[in-house]
Amino acid sequence: MTTKIERLSALLGEHFGERAKSIVIDRGEVTLEVAADDYRSAAIELRDRAEFAFEQLVDVSGVDYSAWANREWTRERYAASTHLLSIANNWRLRLRAFAPDDGFPVLDSLCDVWPSANWFEREVFDLFGIMFSGHPDLRRILTDYGFVGHPFRKDFPVSGYVEMRYDPEQRRVVYQPVTIEPRENTPRVVREANYGDVGHG
């Protein structure tokens, strides 16, 4: 298995050369990072070239890195991690691109490369507010009709901003500011690397 992954990463290095910002092998998985401008062209090549043959887009996941390790994050905040699968070659690849502008993050849409990207990108847009240019139907998908904000951003509170209740006087459902207090039972702790040496009991 290991040799296979090394072969894939060597192929990627050979083909993408300068365009690959990084190729990382970690825990048996290969991650290829490209610039936002190369995101779509890289995807097309990964699909069409027989040596890669990634026929399936399995998943698109947004990540908001702004609270990474409780430290200040110095580069772009939003990234899309796309998981590709090749049935012909039986290998997987994670393709990542950071969206350049934190205020208005935009990436190219992969909808016409793999149709399955459609809903995954709608989800990333809904939850993280990353725009996908060229997407045919970029509507919200999981949140409520008329929802405001992007709930999976790190600065969005878990309890949200509004809650819904039935108002017997107006005899309809109304929105109001949340009444519950945010609480954290277990604080988030980041220790030094290899704290407690978890991997070795």
Add this chain to the structure above:
Amino acid sequence: MAEIRNYTINFGPQHPAAHGVLRLVLELSGEVVERADPHIGLLHRGTEKLAETRTWVQSVPYMDRLDYVSMMCNEHAYCLAIERLIGVEVPERGQYIRVMFDEITRILNHLLAIGTHALDIGAMTMVLYTFREREDLMDAYEAVSGARMHAAYYRPGGVYRDLPDQMPQYEASKWKNAETVRQLNENRQGSLLDFLEDFTNRFPKYCDDYETLLTDNRIWKQRTVGIGVVTPEQAKAWGFTGAMLRGSGVAWDLRKKQPYEVYDRLDFDIPVGKEGDCYDRYLVRMEEMRQSNRIIKQCIDWLRKNPGPVITGNHKVAPPSREAMKSNMEELIHHFKLFSEGMHVPEGEVYAAIEHPKGEFGVYAVSDGANKPYRLKLRSPGFAHLAAMDAMAKGHLLADVVAIIGTMDIVFGDVDR
């Protein structure tokens, strides 16, 4: 001449054939579907966001509630992701127990899928029979974890505890007299493995019964043959996995192609369809149940012969035994740290996928080294399948939409997360 207009109707969210809370906006021309626009998210609970605010172990029970008809498989993918991030090994017996319960879960899921699919398109009786068998398997869930559905039985590093030596038994009450109870308890005299062995011996006969009810049933064939045809190319492009992909003739199963746990040591076959229609996918699911039955038998044999630990002895990941905790200072500290701060997962990211009964269920876990996930993305098979609803339903009759929803095996806990 009368003006002909397209008709837009709302299907669901409260509709018995919508398998939960699916709202479909259908544009019809007469009775033919021109466009289907599924509106989802009515069951969105933000599991991924909630997991970011809990320690790694605290999120295990959330996984049960994703796809609430194949509970343990969801836990499995989540635990696999954590184990790969940490690099911890699961004891062999733990792996066999996991595989056995994965296959029990697969049967549970397919029984519900086929039963309700048949119910939706007119075969009332199926669901009564399939739920009878589900009852036995849920008793196995209950015996091992105490819960009939939301088990929280898999833990990072193994499973919570070993299989019980005794099956719980029925007691006489004012609804069940002594004779009924005696009959019900007949196969519950031994251990859980005896009970399951009895089930695996009975189950092929049940499968034959289902086939008698459906496989050559004229109405069933009229409703499913040639409906929702998906070519192999389309199935790949739409991100189909599991029975939806195999129904179109692509022999792709993660248990064979990218084996996890002990699947590479077990003997089983992968059924594939030919036409890619609803009928073929039904046949694939039927055969998968028989294969799961085979796998369970092999696991039972192995588990009988090989006692051993079921969860890792690494007490940075799994808690020590109660006895050790009460007699040993170091174990007490481990216990306290695990249940207050939780384990620390080293920085990194991992995508762990398993062959879930519905397709490929993946967990993309990103850790920044904290005691909680930094980001957890759950890749659910139903989401990708439902996304192709528009393309699959186009040109079909309104009544076929129900058949297509049924064949996709949609569960909303899984689609909406």
